[in-house]
């Protein structure tokens with residue numbers, strides 16, 4: 001009998017261990033604790049979204065709608081990374097922590113601006129070719145006495161908060177070819193949560209939790225099923241596979257969790273947003289159906305990572321409608337009932353209110369003009385897709401509003417419990433989708449299956465003017481209960497900064513024209529503005545040290561809108577990247593150094609000597625491989641080189657040495673790698689002739 005019991009115990013033990021996974025992570029008892037992240041101790045900002053609910057609302061009122069006009073610069077710090085700055089700083093115990101482009105981390109005395117330490121993970125510059133959207137990083141996480149940052153090349157790194165010294169570092173992405181990390185890690189119950197980007201490459205999306213002390217993986221939830229022949233990890237994957245056809249797993253499937261991760265202590269769920277289905281053009285992989293769980297909000301159990309619910313915002317995604325925008329938790333009075341809800345404004349242009357515990361659809365409203373649906377089912381929340389939007393079926397281009405840049409992307413929105421309004425940095429911008437014919441996947445670059453050449457901006461004044469006029473932005477104060485705007489501030493350009501709401505009846509936002517602004521939270525009246533000399537895409541935060549309130553923001557234009565959208569990137573006019581951390585307080589008197597003057601550029605390309613065939617072939621190759629970094633139709637934004645101005649444009653051999661032989665990837669490099677696996681030498685020459693042709697046409701249009 002004793003033997004039998006022993007046998008049972010011996011059999012049961014490994015089974016139990018197997019079911020349980022790694023030991024429960026240890027909760028922090030000193031430094032930054034779970035309770036502190038929930039409650040936001042006086043004046044601190046301890047996690048990316050301010051608190052677990054990601055409302056980005058500060059209870060501080062010293063700076064308010066009555067005195068914000070006296071806000072002045074307290075201190076600033078020039079950054080050494082002249083690329084897009086997307087991070088929100090954190091403040092704990094008088095120290096301001098911030099990540100910058102290239103995943104670097106800096107720590108400052110929050111009062112004086114004195115630099116305490118800096119950390120550089122030495123991300124290889126050639127990582128850029130598999131990072132869709134510039135070398136950006138959106139922030140760090142604090143827990144216990146450690147700080148966590150995800151690096152562009154796919155590592156999760158733990159640093160000592162006091163010294164900035166590395167405690168552990170671990171490659172967490174499945175491979176360093178298709179995956180990258182730009183998002184801010186989040187904390188939940190002794191774990192660090194992070195996913196990845198890569199749904200324009202060949203990534204299979206996931207969210208994973210790591211032990212904050214050791215970096216050991218605690219759980220992982222895939223967002224799309226893998227090859228059915230390998231078996232499914234769980235029932236959720238089995239169910240999801242029923243919504244895919246073709247051989248989707250060969251190109252990864254997408255659904256990457258590159259930004260929003262929200263731990264809700266009230267429900268013990270982790271809510272996260274998933275990215276587009278890959279490839280964008282479903283015909284490439286024979287994809288039909290909803291493609292779960294792409295372009296969705298998904299909830300898993302915080303302890304185990306087990307599936308709880310999902311709500312798909314964009315079924316059968318073919319428009320790059322990532323649902324990765326931040327998810328905000330709030331308690332709202334809806335139809336006479338108190339509801340615990342998730343608020344979401346993804347790229348597809350609809351604002352969703354979901355039950356945070358069950359995922360049940362409550363309501364949706366479109367916050368920008370849209371044409372990809374003919375409406376939303378008021379009961380289920382499912383969109384009715386405009387048949388013309390299925391561009392791979394019609395064989396015609398579809399100019400979608402919103403477009404691939406999204407009606408609202410990662411730029412964080414904020415929610416004020418005082419006004420009940422959500423402040424959305426919205427883009428009003430279309431995108432032309434056209435399916436590529438006979439698309440073949442390659443080993444490098446975007447794998448979207450679109451024809452980038454057919455829909456490139458023509459060298460035509462009227463076409464340009466029309467597109468520029470239709471491309472704007474707005475700061476929208478959205479009433480999530482009524483599903484309509486309370487007020488709107490129209491903006492010149494899309495791709496403005498994230499927002500911060502405060503109990504001082506203020507909303508702060510930087511913009512694409514190079515200004516940092518404050519508005520009245522209840523009326524939208526502009527109350528203050530400060531010229532920052534460069535476009536702003538990051539979100540501000542606020543903190544208090546020694547009884548004084550500060551407002552901090554990273555400035556520095558960049559990101560996907562900068563690098564990919566050609567002439568449209570210049571709509572705001574402040575595209576020169578001047579990367580800085582700026583910190584303001586009432587009565588601040590510090591001054592910014594004068595903006596470095598741009599050298600007067602003159603567009604002076606060599607004469608065109610190619611053939612129409614070369615231009616046509618070059619346009620196709622450029623559209624497939626070059627435009628995502630050097631800009632639509634060879635017009636660059638602010639952070640990557642404008643090839644029309646390249647000094648090597650007239651030198652066929654040097655141009656080929658860069659594109660084919662990878663001449664610029666040597667010696668530290670600037671991010672340009674060899675495209676020899678995808679582009680033949682004669683195709684590089686086609687690209688050169690195409691750029692020369694476009695440069696001459698643009699010169700004739702008056703471009704400089």
Ligand code: CA
Nearest residue numbers: 275276320322
């Ligand atoms: Ca995407």
